[in-house]
Amino acid sequence: MSRLRGLLQASLNATKKALAWNVDDLMPPAERYIFNFNSKEELKKWHLYSDSEYGGLSSASLEITEFENGLKGVFAGNLSLDVTEGTKWNITRSGFCGMRSKKFDGFIDLDSYDTIAMKLKGDGRSYISTIYTENWVNSPGQEEDNSWQAFVFVPKDNWYITKIPLARYLPTWRGNVIDAQLEMNPSRIVGMSLSVNAEGGVPGATSGPGDFRVELDWIKALRAE
Known part of the structure; x- marks a missing residue:
């Protein structure tokens, strides 16, 4: 009889321990590396x-x-507003460069995070x-990734950690902001990019054609809230 009571007590204690788990124990880490620029790989x-x-000509x-x-x-180069003479492309603007990640193997799930951080x-x-998230816009014969963009001002000559809430990313279509009520699905992210334009940007930032250079340490997802 005492042995039975002992088994029942042990079972009860195990159940109490399971029910007492902290919700935090079930949450992913508060931050997650997405890219780390510390290897040639x-x-x-x-x-x-x-x-x-x-x-x-950029x-x-x-x-x-x-x-x-x-x-x-080190992402660097030169921005030019000129175009090649006789080009067959009827481009309306030039002066842009970018680095885009190759598509992830499937997608990454950042649903547990609310902020993208970069050390630059x-x-x-x-x-x-x-x-870039899974498609919601299709052009004839070609699928386009859903893209969301936010400006990043990078101060000159000092390391700086910028934190961009996911809510600040705006839906875009081929570089233009879409005037529509859309919500990002952070659980289906297929890639990222960092780009620079010769014109536009935040007030007070350097602009115009010429050289550009930004050093990158890492890109992370954070749970700030």
């Missing part, structure tokens, strides 16, 4: 694009460079952070 995750694909590079405080990514050292220009 990181270069395999990205590809570059610019207006040169359409007859423009150029960009992405390198992993050794600094005193370790390896960092820049040149005073305004950059554009883009998040």
Whole structure:
């Protein structure tokens, strides 16, 4: 009889312990690395694009460079408003470059996070952070990723951690903000990019054609709230 009472008590204690689990124990970590530019292998995750694909003359590079405080990514190049003479592309604007991640293997789920953070050292220009999610717009014969964009001002010559709430990312279609009530699905993210335009951006930022350069340490997802 005492043995039976002992088994019942042990079972009861185990049940109480299970019910007493803290909800925090079931939550993902408060932060999650998405990209870390501390290895040459990181270069395999990205590809570059610019207006040169359409007859423009801008150029960009992405390198992993050794600094005193370790390896960092360097996204740099030159922004030009000129176009190649006789180009077949009837482009209405030039002067842009970007680095876009190759599509994730499936997608990443950031539903438990509310903020994208980046550690950058820049040149005073305004950059554009883009998040790509699964498609909601289809053009004839071609599917386009759903894209969401937010400006990132990178102060000159100092390391800076920028934090962008996901709620600040606006829906865009080929670089233009869409005037529609849409909500991002952070559980179905397929890629990201960082780009720069010669014109536009936040007030007070450096703009215009010429060289650009931004150093990158990491990109994370945070749970700020």
